[in-house]
Amino acid sequence: MALPTYTMVCFLLPKTVCKQIMAIMSDFWWRSRKDSRGMHWKSWESLCKPKECGGLGFKDLEALNLALLGKQMWRMLTNKNSLLTRVFKSRYFKKSDPLSAPLGSRPSYAWRSIHAAQKLVQQGARVIIGSGKDTKVWSERWIGSKPAMMVTSMRRHERGRQLDVSEDMRVSELLCGNGSEWNAELVRDMFTEEVKSKILAIRPAGRNSMDTYSWEYTKTGHYTVKSAYWVQTNIIEGVEEKQAMIQPSLDVIYQQVWNLETSPKIKHFLWRCLNNALPVAENMVHRHIGKNKECCRCDGVAESVNHLLFQCNFARLVWAEANVHIPPAGKWSDSLFSNLHWILNLKKSIQWRLWKKV
Known part of the structure; x- marks a missing residue:
């Protein structure tokens, strides 16, 4: 890299x-x-x-x-x-x-x-208002967050006259006093209710402070x-939402695997189990490598990852000899994820040994 x-x-x-x-x-x-x-x-x-x-x-x-x-x-x-x-x-x-x-x-x-x-930078950048002299009202992102947005005016007549608003207007023109307070009346006249509430929620630093940029996705504000x-x-590519739709309930098991106090080799093996990424007979036939997907120890039963580790006669014998308690249902589940979730905190290395013995 x-x-x-x-x-x-x-x-x-x-x-x-x-x-x-x-x-x-x-x-x-x-x-x-x-x-x-x-x-x-x-x-x-x-x-x-x-x-x-x-x-x-x-x-x-x-x-x-x-x-x-x-x-x-x-x-x-x-x-x-x-x-x-x-x-x-x-x-x-x-x-x-x-x-x-x-x-x-x-x-x-x-x-x-x-x-x-x-x-990408637009998604997380926001102007932190100091004096407001360096920030343009209409063309810079200074209100809201994740992402910050530009504002639009609500041009209307006030007391019989139309508000005269410059395209180059600075945020400092919306401030009053020592620059640490908003001119609430002017803000109400110029902006919609939604924008007004966001502006009034901002706390300007004052006339002696510079306008700076902050990155919204770190605690320090640094990119x-x-x-x-x-x-x-x-956010931009939306991988997080897609993943939640595909596997909404497996995150806990994955976290459990990576937090185990065991060797990286076994963690990686468990990851391959969860992702059905082992060359068991069923997977090999699915990839057009070989024609027989049956377990070599159990007649007429397909050799899947779950079968090899939990439901095979040899695997059942190993778990029994290891004095591992069978799940509450009285037998190993047809779901690999349920079996792994049950066994992860008991015997981490037995599954690895079962695989190496095949």
């Missing part, structure tokens, strides 16, 4: 390159010999899910690339006097900021790459690649 990461900090890798790199990583993970590609029991997308959601926590390179590029855009927002910011501002956003700047005509590949992360990657995969 070290080689592409350095490049991904500055440039947007083509999707084909990302897919080729991820294919190499997937081959390396599944193969058992150098001259073999190995059997890919789960897709790369499945491996990239968090461990508590059934994956292994590998990184999706396209999402990681955007999170790294978002760091460059964040630097432009928070360090406006840096050489990087001044160079790009003079060319691409003379009268705006990186969050609202268009791609422009004939952009450099560097700007095209950073601009690709604009949607991190880790939090941005989470935003890209779980």
